[in-house]
Structures are given as C-alpha cells and as structure tokens.
Amino acid sequence: MSQSRNDERRVAALDRTGLLSARSDETFLSLVGVAADAFGAPIATISLIDAERQFYFEKVGITVASSERCTSFCTRTIEGDGIAVILDAAQDPHWCDNPMVTGAPYIRFYAGVPLRIDGHAIGTFCLIDTAPRAGFSEGECRRLERYAAIALEMLELRARHANRDSARMRFRHMAETSPDAMIVYDAEGGILHWNGSAERLFGHDAAAALRLGVADLTAGQDDRAPWFDDAPGAIREAEIRLRDGSARAVEVALSRWSEGGETIRGAVLRDTSQRREREAALHALAHRDALTGLANRALMRLRLEAMLAAGPVAVLLVDLDGFKDVNDTVGHAAGDEVLKEAAARLLACLRDSDVVARIGGDEFVVALPGCGDPSAGGDVADRIVAAMAEPFPVQERSVRIGASVGLALAPAQAESIDELLFCADLAVYKAKADGRHRHRLYTPSLRAAVSDRQRFVHEFPRALAQEEFVLHYQPQIRLRDGALVGAEALIRWRHPEHGLLEPPAFLPALLASRHAVAVNDWVLRTACRQAAAWLPRAGPHFRMGVNACATRLHSGEIAGVATAILAETGLAPGSLELEITEAVVLAHEAATTAALHALRARGIGIAFDDFGTGYASLSLLDEVPVTRLKIDRSFVRKMNDTPDVPVIRAILQLAEGFGLDVVAEGIETEDQLRRLRRKGCAEGQGYLFSPPVEPEAFAARFLPETVPAP
Template identity: 40%
Template sequence: MSRRLRLGYPGFFLLVALAMAALMVFLLGAAHGDLQRQAATDARNMVGVLEARLESTLRRAQANLEELAVDVPLEALAPEVPEALREKVRHKLALEARHFPEITGFRLIDRSGVVRYASEIAEPQADARGRSYFELLRKDPSLRLVFSEVAVGRMAGRPLLFMAVPIRDAAGAFAGVAMAPLELSYLQGLFEALDLGPNGVVTFRRADDGRLVMRRPAQPDRVNQTLSNNPMHLRVEAGEMEGALRFQAAIDGVERVYAFKRVGAFPFYVAVGIALPDFLSHWQRDAAGAVGATVLFLLLLGLILKRLHASELRGKRATVDLQASEDRFQQLLGSVGEGICGMDRQGRLLFCNPAALKILGYRSEAALQGRDLPSLLHTHGADGRELVPEACAVRQALVVGTVVHSSDGVFTRADGSRFPVRFDAYPLIKDGEDIGVVLLFADITERRRSEERIEFLAHHDPLTGLPNRLLAEDRFEQARGHAARSGERTALLFLDLDGFKTINDSLGHDIGDEMLKALASRLRQQVRETDTVCRLGGDEFLVILPGVRDLDSLSLRVGKLLTAVEAPVELPGRSLSTSVSIGVALYPDDGEDFTTLMKNADTAMYHAKDAGRNTYRMFDEAMNHQVQEALRLRSNFQRGLAGGEFVLHYQPLLDLQTRRVVGAEALVRWHDPERGMLSPGHFIPVAESSGMIVPLGAWVLREACRQAARWPVQGGQPLVVAVNISAIQFKRGNLEQTVADALSESGLAPDRLEIELTESTLLHQTDEVLATLQRLREFGVRLSIDDFGTGYSSLAYLKKLAVNKLKIDQSFVRDLTSDPEDSAIVRAIVDMAHSLNLVTIAEGVENTEVLAVLRSFGCDEGQGYYFARPMPEAEFRRYLEAAEGVPA
C-alpha cells in the first residue's frame, strides 16, 4: 500500500505542473491577444481623429482658395495695379488667413508665375515658375485642385506642402493660381500630441504613389520618397479607404500594428502604427517571470521526484518543497493583473486571485465564497437591453461548456456600483471532466472614457463643448425629417458676433476664449432641449430651431438670443459687452438642404450687419437677387472699364443773374451691353464696396479733363468742369497724383477743375485727407462741398480747407416755394456763404418760381432740369454753341 502511494505522488505533481503550464500559456496567450486587439482599436481611433482633423483642414483651405480664385479681380494680377486695389486684395488675403493656423498664408500668382500677393508679406518678391502645382495648372486649368510635393518655401524658408487652385478668366483660360502653403510644423504638432509609446509612428502619405509627406518621428531624408511593396500602401492602391494590419516596417525593422485611413476625397492617407515592443513590454516581463517561475517549479519538482524515489525521508522533505511550490504558484496567480475566478457548474465561486477581489471590491475570498458569480455580470443583447440572468453568456458557458472570447459586460461591485468589463470564459477541466468555468475579466472603465472622449472631440468644439458643424448637420437632418412629417418648419440661425475681433486684438485670445465660452453657455440656456447650438469656428455660431409654427413665435425666440448676447459678460477683473447679428433661413421655404440654408442664413446675417448690427434679418429671395446682381456687376466692372462701356454726361451750371453757362458737372453712366444704360445709383455702391471706385474715379477725372479742354469759351470766360470724388478715393487712391496726371495729360488749367466733396468725406477728417485737399487747393484746383446741409455741416472745415463753393442740396430747393423751413435754410446758407466769400449753387432747379426765389436770395449759380438734363459730351457742345441765355 505504501509503495502504491509513493508511486502516485509523482503523477499528482506532474498533473499540477501541466495544469500550471497550461494555465500560464492560456493566461499569457489571452493577455497577448487582448493587447494586440486593443492596440489595433487604439490605432483606429487615433487615425480616425487625425483623418477628421486633416480632412477638415484641407476642405476649409480648398473652399477658401476656390472662393479667392472666383472673387479676385483679374486686373489685380496685371503688371500694373492701382495701390487701392492692391491694398484691398492684401486685406482680403490677410483676413482669410487669420482663421487658418494650419497654413502659412494665402498666395495669388499671375499667369507668368510671379507671386503678386501673400497674406503675410507686403511685397512677396518670389515666383512659382518651376513649381509642380503651377506647371500642372498652367497646362490644364480645368483641374480643380492640385497638391505639390513637399518643398522648401521660397518665402518661408522651411518645408511646406502647397495646395493650389486655378484662376480662370471669363473664357475659362488660365489666368493665375490661388495657393496656400500647408504648415507642416502645425500638422507635426497634431502628430506629436498622440501618445503612441517610444516606437510609435504616424505617417502622412500620398495615396497615388505613397510619397511621404510627413512622419513622426521625423525623417527629412525620406520626405517625397515613394513606396513600392509596402503592405499597407498596396491595400490603399487597391482602393481600400481604411483598415488595420500588422507587419514589420522596412525603415526601422520594428513590427507594429497599423491602422490607416484615406483623408476624405483628397489624394492622401494617414497611418498610425503602435509598436509591438511598446504595448507588449509589460506582457513580456510578465511572461518572462511566469516562464522562469514555471521552469523553477519544474526543476524543483524533478528534484522532489528523485528524492521521493530515494527515500521516505526525502519524501517528507519533498512534501515541504511541494507546499513551497504551491505557494509560489499562488504568488504567480496573484501577480496577474486581470481578475481570475473559478466557479462550479452552479456558478458558485471555487477560487479567485487578488486582482479579482480588488476589481470587484471585496476584501477577502471568503466574502465571495458561495456567491452566484453570473448574477453579478450583466450582459446586453443586440438591441441594447440587458439580458435576463439565464441568458448571460457565462451562464450559457456553464450549461453547454462553450468558450466566450472578448465579450463586453457590466459587473456589480460589492458596494452595488457597476463598471464595464471585457471578459473571457473557458471550461474548467479536472480529471477529464468539465467541472465549471474559469472566468477572466478586466476593468475597461478608462478605455471606455478614452473612446468616449475621442468620439466627443470628433463631433464637438473643444473650446465651448458645443456641437461642431458635422454634428449640427446630423441634427438638422433629424429635424428636417420631423418637419417633413409634421408639416412644421425648421429655422437655421447664423450668428456672428459684432466687433469680436477688437476684443481679441486688444485683450488677447485668452480673454476672447473665456468670453466665447460664456456666450456659448448663454445661448444653450436660451434654447430648448430639442434645439441645437453649434459653434462653426471663430465668432460664428449656428442655432437649429425645429418645430417653428409661426413667424411671431420665432421672432420672440430670436429676440431672446439678441438680448442674452447683449448683456455684459463678467470676467475676472473686467466686464465686457458685445452684440450679435443674426441671419434666419427657414426649411423648406428657403432651402431643402443644410448647405443651401447655411448659405442663405449667412446672406441674411450680412444684411443684418448692413442694417446696423445687433439685429436679425429673415432671408428672402430678394437678398439672393441682390447678391447675384452685385456679383454680376462686380464681375463685369473691369470688362466695362477696359472696354469703354462707361461714358460721361454733363449737366450745365448757370449763373443765375446773367444766365450764362459757367460750367458743367460730369456724371458717369454705364452702357452695359446686356442691361442698357445704367445710372450711377445702380453701380456706384458696388464700385465703392469692391474698391473699383478708385480706377473708375481716376478714369472719370482723366476723361472729364480731356473733354473739358475742348469746350469753347462762353462770354469770354473758360468753362469749369465739376467732378465728384468718393471718400474711398481719399483712403485708397493716390488722389493728388491722379489729379495732377489728368491735368497734365489734358492740358486743362487747374482752376477749370472743380472737385466736389460730400460732407461725409469730411466728417472723419484726418491729417492726411486735410493735407491732400490743402495741396490741391494750393495747386489751383477748386473745391466744392456737395449736398451741403444734409450732413454734419461744420464751419471749421470751411475755414480750414478754404473751399470755393457750397452746393445746396436739392432736398431743400425742390419745395422752396411751398415749405417755409426749406426757404429759411436756403436763405441762411446763402447768407452764410456770402459772409465767407463763398459761391453758392443750387441743384434741382425745376421751375420758374424756384428760380425767382433763388435769385431774390442772391444765390449765385444753379443747375437742374429747368435749364437742361444731363447729356452726352457731343450734345453738350452743341448746347453751348446754341446757348443765348437762360429761358425766363
């Protein structure tokens, strides 16, 4: 009997050794698989965030480049460009570039390859000849968008990636290039922000030939090199938009788990690689320790077996060693970071390791003894609802002996709280019999938080926490579906803060960001739970209001938003105030899709700006017609100026006492081939808003002086030509030089040119404006104040400028005989002018009665339909030849 017992010990110890080895292999294998799957998941999440950021950057830059290519006047790319137009283009480029930290700036390049404008440099002094993007677009201007290889910028002096769109003339021919250099250091910053471990990599490559654009860690000597047999690039070439794989990199020989994704519709893809040595480092240490412990145990076991066979004494000693080995086994089991529980066929606990107790919140294994473990695990079906205990995956494994791999569930802790877990379940075999289940589980709370954070950042603004445009568009689609079913409307509100740039420029972006967060919170408080407040970027917000039944209730809700923004914002140490301009577009009245409604709400917002700000405007089709008409006039303006479509008409100026013609006022008309003759009121506002008033005003000056030089002398006195000057010509044009050139080319004497200034021009007097007018006065040019009495009339500038003439506005002259107040105003102006030795002229003289009153007041000159309407220059010359005086 003793002999049989001694022969049974070796078999028992061998069974323990095999079980331990199998358990170690199983645990380490499961941990290895989990780590690799987690690495692939992390890589996919990171590459998804990077792709969203890169796609958003490229899409926004492309949209702005295409807008610049359409809006830039072609004359701005000519060899000789008026300074006013040049300054306008520079200002627009600088304004657009301010919203793009991802780019160095915007460039405009003419058809010969010369860089004419750069948003950050006044005089670029560079050319793009030889650059790949320029040569491609010059050969084929039908291309929509071109990217260059990575190259050192000739102005920036550092590696950049250039993206460019063509500028086409009216016939679609190549006229130049609008280009933006992508700041690779900015994108490198995005890559560096990722936690990939010591050997992690991020690559940004071309999708066509795999040329490297950027890499983290950086390898400048490999930039622009192509790929040939790279497994990931082969999958991209095969048309895959995204995926994950594992291979050894040829560059550094490191094996990694990679995830890649194409960047939207652009010819690039981004890849994130997490190195096996990084995410398996802890596992390798644990594995080494486990293998060492197992080897040590087997060595000890062999020694015990040998000594058992040697003697009973050694057998007793072997029993002690065996106990020590079991203790080490328990230590090894306790060193595993995942929870491990063994349970019988009824689900009752058999054993557990310390990690399981810690994760479940129990102090000792005794507290879990006899507990029904599957009842602590909550799993969910495909519909998201919690399964009944009998349907739990672990319960099914107990019943039918199945294996559960990497399933998600929720465990209940000892304190009743719940937490997410990922678990595996394997049959527990003893003596060839299935006696229960071994459950392995890990707390994935932190992993879930990281995934939720990544998901949140993909759909929300990181500063304010508001939904971004992507999420707002999704919310709108939901609201549109509800509106289509219910017959109600959905309102889209485009909000732009008034003067917010001043706050950023004067107080800094930190204060501006705090104010944006405070205003975002206010906007959220003013809307319902079903409404959506979105931050588009900068100081622009979007509000989606579903369930609009009538315009009165909508006006009240918009008014609350205006009031909420207008209230002061209390920040540490200061109180700031701003206002907002709001444009409103309605679905389906103003558009059927999100993009159209956004555009129309934006148009309405700009009308609110024009209406004085701190208000709102509802979109209507008239606004769209106005915008289209303004764009049409703006696009045809240069053609009309170059093609001789502008002509001058002249309205005679007469001496009211002698009825002799003393001069004429030059009035510009546009003979549009499509629309016929256009009056100044139709196109002058567009010319002023676009800056084209500067070249148009210069042309009017030259043409008026040239034609006036040919007029015959009337009554022994040469005739004066009066030309209106816009306030913009003072701000943007070299007016003094323009006048001098016009007089020099025409040979007209300076005292025969009379420049008419509006009171609004003089309202914001600057030293530069006053100095220009003073030099013109000293040069001999006459100065006249137009529409006197309608603005902020000031005797100070009459004295300071030494003007020659005051033109009384027709609004006072037209009802002179029937309105006592108008009569008193005109008499006062005439008396005041005479006391200052100034000539007065009345415009709008249309009948004999008005003429008689003006003569009785002593008014010096007049013009109006009573004498003659504006007429072409040839007809005006005939009028002069036939003039014998003024009809009574």
C-alpha cells in the first residue's frame, strides 16, 4: 500500500477520535509537566498530526498552538515503529538546516514516541531541548515510553467520553505504570486509589490506604495545603508521614478534574530525601568543620559580620597547648579524639547565642555577641582554660594538654573582623609567652612585640643562599594496585642551630615575607629537576605536585615562570601539577583565574588542595580549570568514627560530575584504604604508604632499578 494511502487512513483514524476538537485539562498538563521535570527538558508536548499541521494538544515550554507538518520532527516519528531520538539536530545532516533548528524554538535535542490508536499513529509524546545531549539511555527510553503509554491511555479515554468509573481507571492505569507515587482522592481528602509506588513509599497497603485521608499522610501540618493547592500542575515541596512515624521530604505535583459534578484530585509524589541528604552534605562541606562539627572559618566570618553590625562583640582565640605532642606520641587518631572532646568542652562553657569555630589544626575562635566588657570576656576565657586543663581520656589512658586564650573586644579595640582576629592572635602569643594555660587581653603594646612566628625572618636570605632549604617527597599511590603515580614536594629547613624544621615552624612567616617568591621558585625548579631525573624509572605517567606560588599567581607571572623552569629542567608540562587552595584563588580571583587558565593551556595540571574546608569551593569548580581534587585529611580521619562520611561521598560525586581525578590525603590505616577504594577513590597519599622522605630514600623505596614498560 502506498505511503499516501497509509497517511490518508491515519488522518481518518485521527478524525474519528474527535481529539482535534477536544480540549485538554489539568491532567494532561500535569503529565507533560511531570515528564518535562523528570527528564530536565524545557519543552514537552502531546501532539496530534493531521494532513497539513502538527497540533499541540498539551504542552509546556512553548506557546504556539500548532506548526507546519513539513518542518515537524514528529512527522518522522509517526513514520517509524518506535521511539525516535536525535541527540544533536545541528549535527544531523537531515535536520541541521531545518527552520526549527536554525530558528525558534532552536531545537537541538528531540525524543519522541508515536501514539497509536487502532494501529494508526495519530500523534506523539515528545521531549525537546535547546541544548544537545551526550546520550539518552535505554532506561530513559523506557521511562519516556511509559509516559507516552499514559498519555495514549488518557487520549483514548477522552475520545470515548469516559464516565466517572473509567476516569478513575485512567488514573489507575497511569499510576501503575509510574515509578512515582500517585494518589487519587475526593474533595474531602478521602483516598480513592493509590499505586504500588505509593504503597512502597508510605508503608500502607492499598486496603489500609482506603481507610485513610490525605491529611493522615502529612507530617507536622494540620492544614490541607499540601493536597489542596489551588494551582494544579504546580510542583511544591512537602513533608509526609510514613507508617513507621518517620517523616520524608517529597515533591508533590497536583491535578484536579470534575466527575459527575464532583471534584476529584490527583497527586504525584517524588521522594527527595536523598537529594536533601546531598544538599545537607554539601552545605556541611562549605560551612562546617568535618571533624568536630563546629563552624568553619568561613561560617565564623559570616556570623562575626552580623554580630559586629548588631553591637559589641568579644572574640576569644583558643590555642591548645601541647597538642602536637599528642599527635607525635599517641597518634593522629588520638589527636582527633582530643579535638572532638575539646570542641565539646568549649560548647559547654558558652551560651546558646555564642558561636565557636575551628579555624586550624588546634585553633578555635569563640565569639560572644553583646559582650563589650573585658571582665565578662575574661570569665569565659578562664572557664575555657580550666576546662582544657582537665585530663582528656584517650585510648584507655589520659593525656593533659591545656589552652592559651587571647581576648579582644569590638568596637573598643577593633572594628573589622580581620583586625579583631589579629588583636586576639597577638593576645594568644602573649599568653603563651607568659607561660601558657592562661588568658591575656589584647593591649596596644602587643603590636610592638615581635610575634613568635616571625623569629626566623632575618635568616631567610642566608638559608636560601647557603641551601639550607631541602625538599622531602611523599608518594601518591594508585589505590587499586599500590602503583606509584606521583609525588608531592614538601619544603623543610635544615637549620644550623635548631635542626630540621617542619613547615609550621617557619612557613607562615616565609610566605608573608619578601623572600617567598624566591623560595617558591627554588622549590619549583628543584622539584621539576628531581621529577625529570626520576621519570625514566618512574614511568611516563609519573607527576610531581608542587604548591603554587600565590604571588606569582596573583601577578599573572606564574605561567611564564613555570614554562621557563620546565624548559630548563627538561620536564614535560603534563608531568607537573601545581596545587592551589581556595584562599589563594579568592584573594585575587579574576587575575588568579586567568593565570590558572594560562597554566592549563600549557598542559600543566591544577590540583585543588584541602578541598571542602573552605566556603566557595563548589562555585570555584565552574570557574577554575582544575584537573584534580585532593580530599582533605580531616575527612579521611573521620572515617575512623563513622561507617559513612557524606562529605567524601559528595566530593567523589562532584569529581565524577566535573570529570576530575581525586586523591585522598592523610591515609593512615588499612581500613581507610579499603573503604576509600570501595567508594571509588582512585589515588591517595599518607603515612600508611610513607611520610615525606628525602629524595634518596624515596628513590630506594619506590623507584625500580629498571625502566618500566610503557
């Protein structure tokens, strides 16, 4: 039979349905709205196609009532047997010149299912997007076909002028094909029908549901707002009450129609609890310290800003005395226990309105709103000192540390956040200099004192000239097989009087001095030269991680300096990875981002260090050309206390979504290794594999004598 004859019969079948003169209602609008939301498509339609035109029986995302059949994507769909998918119409030779692609609505992605009545394709159920898609899975195809089946059933019932019973059957068929919970109820809220998905969600079987009203399903709300919204088709959030008494967050899409003069309503519910969990984890990632649960530095600054605007504020900077000895003698796990107990003791010393944050390894900030009296602030400081002097129970033993506290007042002594914290910092060093385990109030005379952190400043030129700085290297390991994939270069100072100094002893003062650029350039050059020497034994995929110089980044010079050093040392750009922190990027955001793009354009990797410990890390992933995320050691240590660390799961999901590699820092136990491996973390570093060691020790332990096969 000719194609023309087939089309004539198809159009005749469409005419017999009477659908071209029928009107849609809220149920059809709800269906296409839910489908558009489910697939993230801006446009979804139920279309009817006659001999000349395509009519949009129901639609979301477009306003026109019809379009010419000759340009319609759906015309091709009704000629086929099944679902039609076009991932990018602009790249498809058949569609690239179509006026609906080159002009409004600028179609790039299309997926449509033919709707057949009595064997004839009278129209389509389709999704349209103005952006192309990388794929449309088999599961998505099946889901779209289910929505199309629902639409077809509804069209058939409309064409047959269904009575009240058949209208309820329509929802029954629609509900049973939907993965979402669906409920049909009367004007008084009595449940008439719900599907298997609703049964599984609420925990009530169908028989029990008929004895309930929708008000019985609402958590903590006496009104009927979640079920009787006057705007059917809209999607709103609500909390429902399950059979076991627990609450669950859902999205509710409502519909409404009339049967025999009575108003009947329908609700489609989608469980959003997992999304809420992810959002909560990401919020904690940006605002909370992972180990203690206290506010982090960013959240403390937000709270302090509000307090300063409202009135006087006292700030106490709390530094634990002797905490490093706990880490060195009992271990980092014990140190974490001490920090968590210290956080609990701080909270016990404060009012509900006070705020406490962990801002460093063993540093805490306490803010007392409304307190401008040094005596009142001193009383709180003394309570904290006394609380920290009590023994800490750790691993069936007790350890004693203590605390030094610096107190500063606003607006009496400072008017800005940075100035207030600086004054408290000077007061802490005064407390430590006076013997520790006490508090000191800031006084202007402290500014004249030389900070303990600055005691080495005058020695930096000599240290650089006489090559007292050295690099140690910590291996980065592929977790699935233990293979070496890289190393991180870490600076040490072989001081002629004090021996080998770790970075905390001198690095803050060095980075704040005029010698920072020269030392950073030396570190980069030395690390690149070492990587080039190791590369024949380590293999072509070996990379060297080096902290990026903040000054070079902010000035925009870093790309040129790095390129010159790579050429000088003979190291390929792909074998170098520069590590950045959020603070470095945010300090001069526009200039720094441009410099990072220049580095990435040269093939140099960019690793985001200490990821998750700051405030704007999530937004920065869209702007900074990062290639790798480094999970901060504080999150890895938290795995000692809980079977699941949502922050680690969130970071791995973010990395997968952005196409980034991940390395976990601070791996110390086999259990941490196994759990990170199971979570899909590819790489890691930490004391389980090796502490940072001298280059000779690194080569002897991790580099084979023979060149590895390519």
